[in-house]
Amino acid sequence: MQDNKKHQRALLKSKRFLPLFVTQFFSALNDNIYKQAVLLLLIFQTANVADGAFYANLAAGLFILPFFLFSGMAGQIAEKKEKSKLIRIVKLAEIPIMLVGAVAISTQSVWLMLTTVFLTGLQSTFFGPLKYSILPQHVAADELTKANGLVESATFVAILIGTTFGTYYITQTVGATVICVAIISLAIIGYLSSRSIPISAANDPNLVFTFNIFSSTKGLFKVLNLQTESVGKSVLGISWFWFIGAIILTALPNYVKYVMVGDELVVTSALVVFSLSIAIGSLLCEKLSRSRIELGIVPFGALLITLFLYLLSQEPAMRFYQLSSEELFTLEQILHTGDMYWHFIWMAGIGIASGFYTVPLYALIQQRTVESSRSRIIAANNVLNALFMVASAVLSIITLSIFAWTIPQLFLLLAGLNLLISLYIYTKVPEFFLRFVIYLLTICxxxxxxxxxxxxxxxxxxxxxxxxxxxxxxxxxxxxxxxxxxxxxxxxxxxxxxxxxxxxxxxxxxxxxxxxxxxxxxxxxxxxxxxxxxxxxxxxxxxxxxxxxxxxxxxxxxxxxxxxxxxxxxxxxxxxxxxxxxxxxxxxxxxxxxxxxxxxxxxxxxxxxxxxxxxxxxxxxxxxxxxxxxxxx
CATH class of the missing domain: 3.40.1130.10 (Glycerol-3-phosphate (1)-acyltransferase)
Known part of the structure; x- marks a missing residue:
């Protein structure tokens, strides 16, 4: 028992996990630096708000598009071939992609930047099934929760650092040069770290590969339908998390500006709080799970998300500062204005609860999926994630633009939808709720x-x-x-x-x-x-x-x-x-x-x-x- 605990504490330092962890971190960091830099360049180059919004949405769509088109093929390849070699190939491809990206940023060629965004999405499409399906082959069953918690926390820290880095440097005088050096360097570091990932045998070397993107994607969902109810609903639960997360991340800057009346530093602080709290929740999940896959935490996380979304949907209390119509609160004023600082706490609560919610679901998919179809299940999950993120954008457009709702009203709708979706999942898979009851009994x-x-x-x-x-x-x-x-x-x-x-x-x-x-x-x-x-x-x-x-x-x-x-x-x-x-x-x-x-x-x-x-x-x-x-x- 003591040996198991020592192995768990040393997981992050182990050769069977650390190279993959480092590779994933720098991959997510590089993606977000480049995407944020390109997004701001596209907005700054356009003559009006409408054109800026068009290019921003086009860039987001081009990044997600490969997940729809090529996830089927990515899942098949990850199933059929040895994974560490595939990861090295994918990471090696990142270097020329980022070289093209550097040229695009240096020349500020709009279409070259958009092309590179598509290529980074394509690379992520093939990397996703590999990084999650390889974990159960290198970590023990009682380490899966910790491994997924570390991966998830590192991903959101990378998103935060990448977004901040890209935002800051692209607006500086020599910022474009710094960005170009950074993305090429990170691609090289990612490739070098991938060379140390241990060999992982193919799950199904006899799998018949198809180049037809439609039949391969359809095949993913056929395999998903053959899995247990718990695996299928876990995939749905993870996709629902990305639906909520996409809306919150998109709406948070406007929430801070128009609801909390905060300035740019307050917006940045809100994004930091939300992203870091997801990382903290992912790491805490392993502690609360007692180093095992504890499904009882999933309903607990879902209930907390609903609660904190409801609290975030409430208008801030009366402000003690008198501002003109064009003034915005500074971070110091926000922290001393009525109970507005509580809104940072609600954001942190959503983030921590999200960690409780997602980490056990990822671990469950990895543990209970048949090894010969694990990569394809991860690929199917990626397709659904992308679909739900597109649906989240549609919902935001309908509610905020067509129906003219406020962002707090949208958050209130999300709280209600989250409760309904959770009840649906736990009704279909009673094991989640049962483990929740048992968890409360054994803890309380x-x-x-x-x-x-x-x-x-x-x-x-x-x-x-x-x-x-x-x-x-x-x-x-x-x-x-x-x-x-x-x-x-x-x-x-x-x-x-x-x-x-x-x-x-x-x-x-x-x-x-x-x-x-x-x-x-x-x-x-x-x-x-x-x-x-x-x-x-x-x-x-x-x-x-x-x-x-x-x-x-x-x-x-x-x-x-x-x-x-x-x-x-x-x-x-x-x-x-x-x-x-x-x-x-x-x-x-x-x-x-x-x-x-x-x-x-x-x-x-x-x-x-x-x-x-x-x-x-x-x-x-x-x-x-x-x-x-x-x-x-």
Whole structure:
């Protein structure tokens, strides 16, 4: 366990991750320096606002266009070929692209600048599936959240630095020269760092490649439709984040100027706050997730985004400074004017919540997607991201230009839409909401310590057996597992009005007494066999009832019946610290009280199917209990 923690702390320094991290950072930095410099040059060269807006939107469209046209091909190539070599090719291509870009900036050729913007978008289209699909091949499953958090935080820091750098230097006397030197140098640095990325085997070397951009893009969504519901809705959730993020980043300067009445420094400060807070949220996500993929944080992040968008949509309080109609507040005045400084806090809240929201979704896609189709799923995600960003621009135009809404009204609409989209996703994939409930329980009422969770297989069928101490035992085992587990639950409890919705959401399997309801008894075992045949995890409590004195009762032979029909590995689990806490029988005859208990979930090594007996499993769980009582767990 200590070794795992050391590996996680050293991830950023490791050769299997650091070169990719550096390559991604300089790639995002270079893209944003060049795009921002070109955007300002196009605006400054035009004779009026309308022409400036046209070229700015044209540049944005040309950058996104390759994602629509070539993501299908990019996904296929990333699937079929070795990835580190492809990354080196993509990064090597960035050098001549930036040389052309430098010529475009030096000569201020509008069409050459637009052509280079298209080429940078094309390069990003082929780099995207590679950088995300290579991660699971070089980092462990329990490092995915941290790795994605680092990548996301670095990306938004790069966006912030690149945008600021490009904005500042392109307006200076020798700024064009500085920009040209910077973009060429960064392209070279990115290529050199890419040469150290470890070799990563092709996911599907036998994949048939097609040059037809339409059929290849259509193929991406065919592959996406074959994935689990959780993967499909995670892709939708990430695209929705880019929909919200694109609107906020686009509207933030005008929000600051016309709602907060702030000057240019206030606009820059708002962009800094929003971008850095996403980076902070991405890094905090790994801490809150306890170095694992914790889907319970996703609904938490979505709710916070809705809350802070609503707060940001409220008009600032009365101002204490008297300004003329043409004056704008300075940053110092903003921080001392009514409660306007709270709007920076709301912006930071949205950014941090966005980190909570996106990082687990990226990690889930990487973990639960079949390896042979992972790159194409990332490519499909890129297509949807681009589509949602275009849709966000359309919504902004309709609401702000046609309907003449204010930006706070647009933010209020976003808050409502975010709530509806979140409810849709969590209704379709109840696992997200279930993990949220479990996360709140384990954080607010208990301190949970897990050991041996790596013994739970990342894929394939297995049965987990545990001692039975409280009515919420199954939640703590789920909290320790990186995968969903279908628990067998006593039918009267399963169908109780207060809990039926929760057990149904968890896809629990109701079981009744063989004597009182033999049909339901048999159906339960049939459902268990079906789940195991599908490669799922099943959890049972072989004691058949809650412990009345804290000891471990005799294990019934139902587990042997299950394994005889479905010969899979069985994993012993021990729960410690729950006896005497709320929901255990020791607290039955008194009013329940909240007790912040330390709960230990210990997962033992799997037992082969041909070695499983009820007596042996009980002995293994008792041995874990003794270790816990001695303080060894």
């Amino acid at each position: 009422m208990y301190r949970v310590r897990t050991k041996g969770e790596h013994n739970i297989p990342s894929e394939g069928a297995a049965v987990l057996v545990s001692n039975h101490v409280s009515f919420v035992d199954w939640m703590f085992i789920l909290a320790a597992s990186p995968r969903p587990i279908r628990f067998m639950v006593f039918a009267p409890i399963y169908y109780s009005p207060a809990l039926h919705w929760l057990f149904k959401m968890a896809k629990a399997i109701p079981i009744d007494s063989e004597k009182s309801n033999p049909q339901a008894f048999q159906q339960a075992f049939d459902e268990v066999a079906k789940a195991l045949d599908n490669g799922e995890l099943v959890g049972i409590f072989p004691e058949g009832r809650l412990t009345g004195d804290g000891s471990i009762a005799i294990f019934r032979r139902g587990i042997e019946r299950i394994i005889l029909r479905s010969p899979v590995a069985v994993i012993p689990v021990h729960l410690g610290g729950l006896w005497g806490s709320m929901f255990s029988r020791k607290a039955k005859w008194r009013l329940p009280r909240l007790k912040w208990s330390l709960v230990a979930v210990t997962v033992d090594e799997p037992i082969a199917a041909n070695e499983v007996t009820a007596e042996q499993l009980r002995e293994r769980v008792i041995a874990l209990k003794e270790q816990y009582e001695k303080g060894a767990v």
